[in-house]
Amino acid sequence: MSVNQSAPPVPPFEQPQPIYPGYHQSSYGGQPGSTALPTHYGAYNGPVPGYQQTPPQGVSRAPPSSGVPPASTASAPCGQAAYGQFSQGDVQNGPSSTVHLQRLPGSQQFGSPLAPVVSQPALLQPYGPPPTSGQVTAQLAGMQISGAVAPVPPPSGLGYGLPTPLASASGSFPNSGPYGSYPQGQALPLSQAQGPPGVLPPQRSAPPLASNFTSPASGGPRMPSMTGPLLPGQDFGGPPVSQPNHVSSTPQALTPGTQITGHPGPLPPMHSPQQPGYQLQQNGSFGPARSPQANYGSPYPATPTFGSQPGPPQPLPPKRLDPDAIPSPQLNELPPQQKTRHRIDPDAIPSPIQVIEDDRNNRGSEPFVTGIRGQVPPLVTTNFLVKDQGNASPRYIRCTSYNIPCTSDMAKQAQVPLAAVIKPLASLPPEEASPYVVDHGESGPLRCNRCKAYMCPFMQFIEGGRRFQCCFCSCINDVPPQYFQHLDHTGKRVDTYDRPELSMGSYEFLATVDYCKNNKIPSPPAFIFMIDVSYNAIRTGLVKLLCEELKSLLDYLPREGGAEESAIRIGFVTYNKVLHFYNVKSSLAQPQMMVVSDVADMFVPLLDGFLVNINESRAVITSLLDQIPEMFSDTRETETVFAPVIQAGMEALKAAECSGKLFIFHTSLPIAEAPGKLKNRDDRKLINTDKEKTLFQPQTGAYQSLAKECVAQGCCVDLFLFPNQYVDVATLSVVPQLTGGSVYKYACFQVENDQERFLSDLRRDVQKVVGFDAVMRVRTSTGIRAVDFFGAFYMSNTTDVELAGLDGDKTVTVEFKHDDRLNEESGALLQCALLYTSCAGQRRLRIHNLALNCCTQLADLYRNCETDTLINYMAKFAYRGVLNSPVKTVRDTLITQCAQILACYRKNCASPSSAGQLILPECMKLLPVYLNCVLKSDILQPGAEVTTDDRAYVRQLVTSMDVAETNVFFYPRLLPLTKSPIENTTEPPAVRASEERLSNGDIYLLENGLNLFLWVGASVQQGVVQSLFNVSSFSQITSGLSVLPILDNPLSNKVRGLIDSLRAQRSRYMKLIVVKQEDKLEMLFKHFLVEDKSLSGGASYVDFLCHMHKEIRQLLS
């Protein structure tokens, strides 16, 4: 975060802000688009009877009439117009995108060449028939996956010659054109729908069909019959996903063993009649009419053509499968040899890579303008800029859905959690302006008298501007005289665009003394470095490394705005089983040490000279940092204390009457006699028992009480752990967790291997901007309220999230529930207010506002969901659940909820179709794959190599992750390095996280935000090996290598550059591990190939999808 210090207070707001061009080109100036608050707030902006005639005064700009939201805004692309259309009673859902099924070629590549997978039968296993055997498989017969709604109207000019608007708006068959003859929602006669196994009635349309389908003659919608049972020797393929703008492949015919990829071109069109064994066109029923069974060959000769005009067979329907369908032949229809070959084509099921790519292509080029209520932002994986026009940027708030059901009944029916992931101090890219700081002087920020909401763009001014109605609680408030301003004819204040709090989604207020603890302006915060100097810390070289680093790092303490030096004071403590405080007062020639051995009753032995300014005391501090490693170099002390260390730091801050942060560097289980003493209670036998939860719970309540004291003092704790064995992370991380701090863990730390990672994390951690002594409150408009919170904080009541410290990486996830009916017209509003002390000691309020739509149709909910956010919420919910429930219960809950969400969609939003289809809402088509990753994560299904500490560590990390972090954490990025031309230095397109995607002639990077692997295929070219590793053959590469040699050749430069760039994108340094194919380290790497079956028993993506389908069918039957 960078708090914009220099932003002028309100009145000077007149000057154009360089960083925010256009800010001042308010709509008064008739500049369309850039500023106008959208029409959606019409309710608030509406003219007030009797007052609207008051002409705005003192405005020398264009007449207020031009302030009417410009048409360009009103017609914003995804805006209401689109919703309006959607809501026209269409059952279906949008330009659907269908998940398509493509054969994974052995010979051709999907994106990247595959490893000679075919030659390694073992690799294929995960995709074999679900191990659950016949039952699940049978369920799958005919299973189809379809992404249904695409919330974004399809770009025009797609190349289907059909009128697109309808298609896009309704997501169903266009009512005209070749599809016109299919009334929406028309159900197939059961006999047909359930006819031949695998026959699927066309369900919602997929406008984005290949262009071949646009010709009316080509037979219209995919004929279910196309998905008919496989004939011996046939295989399935299908057209690619019908993303609205997907230039889809030509329909393709598959011959036995042929596998097609999503490549549009090269394959022969399906209608090539010469396909052996495919008796598609026999009865010519592939006319425009829907005749699912028509073209079944002999097995179903009598199937009625169902109203089809036995049209001219000419433009033979492409021989293709229903794009909505995952064809899956029934086993009993297949000859024996087919049965064994049967599997679901992994390319046929929704691909995270494809969804990410599509979103990048569709939404990465235009800025995301926040003026429109309820807009779903681009995915977190897309690079985009944000223009704040009245709603908080998605960098600050992301929601599980941007359209909330009006009633709690609807919400319960859908089971879609309503949650917002809020990152109040998120840092922004340099192109985006930090929130403006507004100073209302002594009167402080203007608030609603009743609900205390802060002034924001949604407040409605009435009575000529003398009063305003609160948008959260409807209370009518007087406008203080100094804040009075006239309204224009639309009821909007004429100074709207001069005031961030009236026109922007995010801004800050300077807080008055009323907002300070004890009504006292806070002192600047302090940092205290607390270093374990026991035997282990000295022996590993940690203490020496750390002290050396601090000498220079302390010049980079966070400072505000243009401040010359940081206001933060610093202090030092070392400890083993006793504590040593240091007096580093600038007037001293040498630092002085004071030992406190009474750890049971911790006190701070000195006040003056403990917390100092780095510049003033530099010489003494340097001397201290030089001496510490020496002083303890001969130590034999192996025991440590821990709680007294935190206590001491907290007491020191209390004595100095300031907030601050403790940086604790700790190596071992604190077994010395002292408060907070711990015992080794690690017991892996508890895994999968009812007592497993105890492994995640702290072993003593002492740390919770301590944390509570810390929060009261605004004392945030960051913990760096360097354990050689079990240290009970679950207990040690309690205080960091409850104080908004961070935990870092470097197991078996060795300077030579781990210093880069540690120092990089330390530098970032020390330098990052932090808000101290913070309180966050989320207010909502009538009808919903915040009911649950997830993250690193403390709550002493049900509404206030207390954070001793909050940095720009931390998020708070908030869940909402209905307490009344919502209104479609007024929508729902959120306001997150964070009161905090800046690193210069200034008390501020950061406000984020977000308006959401409300719906009475479930389809609108499903059309405006964000799966990445949903997964963030569900993971946090589950990871908290393991504290109280058996892991299996938690997993079952997740699966059930997911099935309910999808079943509700199926029942209420999807067009009728055979039960054999799995229909997924477009916005949630990745829900199963991502949820499976959560289910098989180390917390919910640990592998044998995962330690109890690892699990506790990851559990608390995920608790504060933002949506981008959970996304890559659960579904790692796998990047092929030698596929793209060497001179192409942009990040290569990722491939799916599955062993099947690895080619043994290639090299890949895999990262998940915490881990980074470089996987080297066994057949990789010798030149590549030489260029990257400087050895002559694969066998000479050192397995487990963590640093690539710096070689001056294009490949080496490119790969090392890419590694640096990946690291720069993450909040923690990822240590590299080089893994060779077939090497034992490969097991570790394979753990991250999350689409595959995991060693710990986690299902493969395909199997999980089958399972999910079964669950959904059970719910529906």
Ligand SMILES: [Zn+2]
């Ligand atoms: Zn209010």
